[in-house]
Amino acid sequence: MIKGLIYDNEKEKYYIRDLEVSITNLCNLVCDQCGFFVPNQIIPYSEDPIKEITEGIGILKDLGIYIHRFPVLGGEPTIDKKLLERAVKSFRTVNNFDILEIVTNGLIPQGLTLNSLKLIDELTISLYFESDELISLWKEWLKKKAPNVKFNIRIHNWDYQHGDYIVSDLKAQEMYENCWYRKHCTTIERKRIFICSRIAKCGDDKEGLYLNNTLTLEDIQDFLNSEIYFPSCKRCIPLMGFGKIRPGMQPNNGLFLLIDKAIKYLKENLNKDGA
Numbered sequence: 054m055i056k057g058l059i060y061d062n063e064k065e066k067y068y069i070r071d072l073e074v075s076i077t078n079l080c081n082l083v084c085d086q087c088g089f090f091v092p093n094q095i096i097p098y099s100e101d102p103i104k105e106i107t108e109g110i111g112i113l114k115d116l117g118i119y120i121h122r123f124p125v126l127g128g129e130p131t132i133d134k135k136l137l138e139r140a141v142k143s144f145r146t147v148n149n150f151d152i153l154e155i156v157t158n159g160l161i162p163q164g165l166t167l168n169s170l171k172l173i174d175e176l177t178i179s180l181y182f183e184s185d186e187l188i189s190l191w192k193e194w195l196k197k198k199a200p201n202v203k204f205n206i207r208i209h210n211w212d213y214q215h216g217d218y219i220v221s222d223l224k225a226q227e228m229y230e231n232c233w234y235r236k237h238c239t240t241i242e243r244k245r246i247f248i249c250s251r252i253a254k255c256g257d258d259k260e261g262l263y264l265n266n267t268l269t270l271e272d273i274q275d276f277l278n279s280e281i282y283f284p285s286c287k288r289c290i291p292l293m294g295f296g297k298i299r300p301g302m303q304p305n306n307g308l309f310l311l312i313d314k315a316i317k318y319l320k321e322n323l324n325k326d327g328a
């Protein structure tokens with residue numbers, strides 16, 4: 054059985070493999086079958102994403118729980134450069150993770166300031182555009198501005214996300230037991246921890262665990278290592294096996310303009326001080 058909370062015997066500590074967070078629901082793209090339901094992604098916070106996420110990982114830290122990979126997402130996290138700066142700065146005050154990563158569609162380089170870059174470990178582009186020139190510029194720009202940051206490119210086909218189907222209890226349990234998302238998409242939204250971002254993005258808040266200072270390690274353990282599926286699993290389209298689709302397909306030609314704009318920015322900015 055996949056476990057959301059793991060005990061590392063060597064390091065003698067509990068950890069979550071990947072805990073991803075959304076700091077905004079805004080995005081500059083409208084990808085077909087967006088797993089975060091953009092442009093209708095529900096707001097991932099109650100009042101202040103940065104304060105809530107920082108407090109959330111702080112509560113985990115106080116319980117002795119570390120995070121291996123901590124990806125910062127949106128929407129598109131670079132859409133508001135000041136928000137992103139504030140986010141990584143605040144998350145570093147807790148610092149209970151091995152890898153602080155920003156995951157972006159790579160089309161708003163102007164949203165990544167030196168202040169953000171100097172605090173992260175990895176930058177990952179989920180690749181939805183076709184432009185060797187833009188990829189080369191990203192590599193060159195990052196090497197120059199932030200050699201401390203590891204650059205990754207992620208390309209993989211997507212599961213279908215949208216639809217209105219329901220499976221039997223038996224099938225839901227089988228889907229839950231074999232769920233890839235449960236390994237890689239634990240999240241915190243609206244002051245709750247969720248076993249996967251799918252449940253959070255569907256707004257099923259009653260299936261999240263409200264994070265507060267009265268929680269114990271056992272509470273988190275019981276929640277993240279539950280052997281029984283969650284009610285949302287019965288309606289989980291990505292696990293229903295409807296095949297794969299090409300990632301990041303757009304309804305218009307807007308991508309070309311964004312590629313040109315990103316190339317122009319990176320070229321102009323390459324030899325300037327700062328980012």
Ligand code: SF4
Nearest residue numbers: 080082084087091128
């Ligand atoms: S880039 Fe595409 S997949 Fe990512 S949040 Fe925006 S619309 Fe969704």
Ligand code: SF4
Nearest residue numbers: 232234249251286289
């Ligand atoms: S809702 Fe889907 S993605 Fe989430 S745990 Fe259940 S099967 Fe996995």
